[in-house]
Amino acid sequence: MKPLPFFRFGCAMAALGVLVPAAESTWVQRAADGSLTYNVDGRGEGIPDFSRAGYGGGGVALPQVPTVVTLAPQPTGDDGARIQAALDAVGARTPDARGFRGAVLLGAGTYRIGGKLEMKAGGVVLRGAGSGETGGTILFATGKTQRTLIEVGGPRASRTEIAGTRRRVTNAYVPSNSRSFNVDSAAGYAVGDRLIVFRPSTAAWIVALGMDKIPNRPGAPAGATKSWKAGDYDLAFERTVTAIAGNRITVDAPVMNALDAEFGGGAIFKYRLPRIAECGVETLRLVSEYEKGRETEDEAHAWVGINLGFVENAWVRDVTTVHFSHGVDAGSNSMFVTLQDCRHLDPVSLLTGGRRYAFALNGQYGLALRCFVRGARHSFVNGSRARGPSAFVDCTAVQAHSDSGPHHRWVVGTLYDNVSDDNQLRVQNRQWSGSGHGWAGAQQVLWNSTSKSLALQQPPTARNYAIGCTGNWVPGSWAPEAPDGIIESKGRPVLPRSLYRAQLEARLGPAALAALAPP
Template identity: 45%
Template sequence: MRTKSILAICILFIAGLTLSFVKDNIWGSKFLTVNKDGSITYFPDEKGNIIPDFSLVGYHHGLKEIPKVNIVKTIQPISGDAGKLIQTAIDEVSNMPLGANGLRGAILLKKGAYSIAGTLSIKTDGIVLKGEGNTADGTKLIAAGKGLRSLITIGGKGRITEAGNRVKITDKNVPAGAKSFQVSSSKDFKVGDKIIVYRPGTENWIHDLQMDRIVARDGTKQWKGEDYNLSFERAITAINGNKITIDNPVVMAMEEQYGGGEIFKYEYKGRLKEVGIENILFESEYAHDTDEDHGWVAVAFNHIENGWVDQVTSRFFGYSCVSLGNGAKNITVKNSKCFDAKSVITGGKRYSFNNDGQQNLFMNLETTEGRHDYVTGAKTCGPNVFYNCKARKTHADIGPHHRWASGTLYDNIDTDGEINIQDRGNWGSGHGWAGVTQVVWNCKVKGAAIQNPWVSGKNYAVGVQGQKLKGRLEGKPDGEWEGMNKTDLQPASLYQAQVKAARLAGQNRDSPLRLH
């Protein structure tokens, strides 16, 4: 008995040491802490900037589950070009009445191969195109023959137009992460209004950012203030006197010295909503590995709000599996793959999952043979999120590609290449500073260059595992690095922690499925 007791004590002692060791390895960020109740406390820098809340992105801000849509049309594979058959079905469903849920119905493409010589277009609300599997024995849509094109385009028309007078933001500084600010007058606004938070580009801002003196080469264009007027789409959630509270945070500092900011109500007439693509394999025919006269984008979205792509795979396209234009807002792209691109490996090629829009969510994705696998374009306005994504056989870097994207979270990205947020100098026609308020959280990389711009905010590298790189240009300010090559960061996912915190705060009480 004594021997057994001693053995039990030893086991408990060793277990205690093990638990203590595991606990000691766990670490948290100096920028925020997750409290016992799941709420998050953020710690501002000297100018009041915090890491923003990225939780309200994706389909209906993540507050609604992607719907299961009733099938109203079923199509069987045919020999020859199936493009006309599928487009006719899309047009028929487009003429059906909208349901109370904003949906018309789903078109089911049964298992088999569908050869398509042109482009399929969805131009009406409430249509879902779905297959019976995104593998070779499922539903396969083939971009047949020659012609650089998107295989499916989803989009309406129009643009942001002002629907009221502009009102000045009166705070001298609205820091990144803020969800409220003072305005000169709130009398013309009400809770629920859709507004633009407008941040003007000014010449003194360009000068202080040093983007008016990019080291020039043939084709280099220096930045101009009027080209960098930024419009962030938001909704008003509260008004208290002249204090306006908005749903999604400010993602770059709005400073009086650089023109401050304004708000105004807006319309976007012609913008689509409630369109989805599900469970399909897309392939492009090609002549050889560097062929550039074939299918370019599998699924392209623009001028649409609240849509989704789920469980699709693309192979052999020259540009991307899914590409979102700057008029695409609150789109969720998830559980999808982009494999084996065919193109020259240079220039504007192989942007596997591309985002130029606002408040979009990319999650649970995988790529091979891409250049810029998870990427944003010029002047992309956040928040936007890439979460739990993998990239292999990469040919360039992940991250904001050029010209000042603001407010992107790269969370649990696993790549055998690089994630870079830097001054790209005269690459392209003058890429310059790629972005601000870019947060790289718990990512695995071969290497990463994370730099801060000269003014207007910071970029963050928290828990990055890999090599720290100098970046392309010497003498640029270092980013906010923390916990490099340390494992066991808590929270392991910032996005998931923020989703949980928002739900617990009551913002998302109707959305138990936002945790993945």
């Protein structure tokens, strides 16, 4: 008989050398052949599949793009223009069959940059010689201007619906974990088509959530807190058709929010939204200049390390950001992005709202893998209406000043898989926080994660799960009376150890796990 697997967890238990046998979740069971069985409730709701998150749709190793331009730091002066010229020159090259144009390699040393760098063409990589304090490549963001140091993405654009392609979803209810649904006509659709699965935010739905009457912030003037309005919380999930049978369409990832006829149902349509692809930032150390001694005051300095805008199949690998308020922000128009083996250290700013967000997955199909944070407020976070699937896997935050988790306004479809935050990990109704955050997240899954303080609340119409998590369980901060979500195996880790990895293996086979290994 094989011995039971064990997991070490919790600072105190680790110090005592206590080993706790792994349990098995009732919501996800793994068979000997690696296949997974999911339990569902009476409406068909269960834990979604997050395995399409990441570069290439998950299970695809980050590419090694050949270097075509190499630069060295100059002894004095600003290096920004030289680096930008190199990026533009590579961006003008003809891409190869995979869409790669080449990498700009910055040799070891320090490069001073008083402005920002823009990566506006696909197939371009900005690469350094190392991300450590010594011996690598440092991009030193000089000056007192708040800005993003590296912007990656094509020009800003709006999504355009293709006329004549809208179809109505005819199911009375499509669970959030489902990939299939019926439409009034599948004519004009084919396998491989990209489409939007549209979920409206009706007045009836907002009333059901109680978000039509968010309490006003205590002590604030009347009207300071804004309740939610119909139409402001519509969700548009970008998906790819994988099968069609009659008028039944199957897509590549779960819809992540139930399509309920009681609250407007759903629709699909084809669309256009230009993005650049196959671009990355890797093996660099980014440092923001600031006034020493004012670590919790100075805000006149470079503010965001890297922003991923209108991009798909993009990555940030082995990058350290130091003293920026924000580390890496995968914006709302990003998809299929991976942040791998990155660090965000010692941010400099006031300790108040809107600051110190380390790694943010605000788009779709985003993966943060083995990322480390020191001194942030919101270390691993999603912003308003982030649509998922997104996954934080094997990530650690220390010296945190606030919580990790969905931050505000109905984030859907995020997995926190073996995330450790030494302060708080919370999914909750944030009510009047900000200008009216309300319910922060739905279809959120905390899996084998640990934190000093844990909270999991569940909004009407949705599900949230905490499976195998360890820490001190507390009520929500704003609405302690709100019901808990589905909490299973408190203080006792479960099998499989990593839900994301198990889902990836079940979908693609064991070879896909090799793509997650460090290079």
